[in-house]
Amino acid sequence: MKKIIALIALIVISAFMLGGVAEMRGDDGSFGNPVETEMDDFFLEDSQDHNQVNNVVTAVLFDYRGLDTLGEATVLFSAVSGVLTVLRKYKLSKKENLTKLTKSSKGGKK
């Protein structure tokens, strides 16, 4: 029953996505060629004139959209903190350790 519901959800979601893809074309029916490009054209011109930065992607990352990169660096930092916390060295008491071990061995053989 659960699998049937999941299958129906999968089919519905894929139908919606394919329908959205069929609508996503340019005005002349070709792929790509976005319509609203004023912001990116400004970046392309201004990164030469103002920043003297040739790689426009880097200029967007570190200058125009620097707050995004700050948040991204923070996410990287917290993910590494999470890895260090999860994988830290910890000690169980002897009794707890024994019960955990027997249970896990039982579960592993199943």
Next chain:
Amino acid sequence: MNWFTVFPLIMVVTLIIMGLYVVLFKKNLIKIIMGIALMQNGANLFLVSLAYREGYVAPIWTSAPSADMVLPTPHALTLTSIVIGVATTALMLSFVMMIKKHYGTINSDEVRRCRE
């Protein structure tokens, strides 16, 4: 309807549906993480395909062949998304390592002993 003109977007949908299928129907936690990574790659491909302009070059001015360049902002967002994807995948994999150490299995149906 000419489906060939939206072929990259169809690849995006294929990647995301494959990832969703794996997440919904597989029981192995490592395979579930692989499905999540597939969905991440689908999202990245979608962002890059949004920036495409036909016949334009990469947005780098050093010895550029022409001044017609594709949009730089989706590329920057994709770069951000890739690094975050690596970090979160590492976090999920370390969770799976600890689950394996505690429960002795990575089958998501058998990891239910916490309800005792």
Next chain:
Amino acid sequence: MNFKMSVVVRTVADIMIIPIIVFGIYLILHGHLTPGGGFQGGAVIASATALLIVAWGTLKDNKDDFSTMESTGLTMFFLLALLGIIMGFSLFYNSLAGTGGIFGGTVSGINPGYINTGGTVPLMNIVVGLEVVAALSLILYMMAKRSDALEVEE
């Protein structure tokens, strides 16, 4: 358990980390001119750590050094962002571009590849590269250590 690989693999790994690290530093330093930047160069340098872990099976316990590197990178990044406010502009304003100091040169027309330009962008590339190197190395090191595939020399 000993996961050390054979002497051929170890020697080739020792030699190969030099071009890998040099290429990563090139990607970071030329991040504002050519394809590359802090994230990509940091990932390249972190692959040298992965190579060492795979080849040698041992690594010194330098977790604290990596943690210090990562915190330093993030703090320096935020301080460079605050530099725009200190100089009287907005946050993340490129206040060093064209002032003549370090990375502050000016070029008329299209820059042909003159590296001393860009203002705060190359500096941010460097500190972000530091953070990414430390973060990915730390993840690799911790996962290899806790999966018992690594002998730690205390």
